[in-house]
Amino acid sequence: MQGHRPTMEDAHVIHAEDTWGFFGIFDGHGGDQCSRFISKRISEELGKTGMPDTDKQVTDLACRLDKEVLDSNQPGGSTGTFVVVQAPKTTSPTIRANKHGSGALAELSTQSMEWPV
Structure with missing residues (x-):
């Protein structure tokens, strides 16, 4: 559905620790x-x-939460784009990104990578 909606269907998360952070945007579909x-x-x-720390851990987390959503029988759904950023131990930060139905841009030192929709 495009156009005006009675509520904002998107949500975000910022989870910041001393040496790492998780930042995500979730595009709600059919409600928030x-x-x-x-x-x-x-x-x-x-x-x-x-x-x-690994792609498998990110995938396992996403699958666990996906199951929770399905088990709750709540209406609607969501896509998500998120990134895990680790503070540099040297001069280059470690950045992991995930794309599900949304675009994302990650910058690693002087290199840029784009994941188009």
């Missing part, structure tokens, strides 16, 4: 319930588990 649920639950999970 799913995007708001995911943004809240991701922060809770990261508070318990810490920074995801």
Whole structure:
């Protein structure tokens, strides 16, 4: 659906720790319930588990939360774009990004990578 909606369907999460941060935007579809649920639950999970170090950990987190959404029978859905940024131990930061139905841009030192929609 495009155009005017009675509520903002998008949500975001900023989970910042001393040496890393998780930043995400969730594009709600069919209402804001799913995007708001995911943004809240991701922060809770990261508070318990810490920074995801591997692609598998990111995928496992996404699958766990996807199952929670499906089990809750709430209406609508969401796509998400997020990034995990780790403070540099040397001169170049480590950046991981994920794209699900949205575009993202990541900058690594002097290199840029773009994931088009």
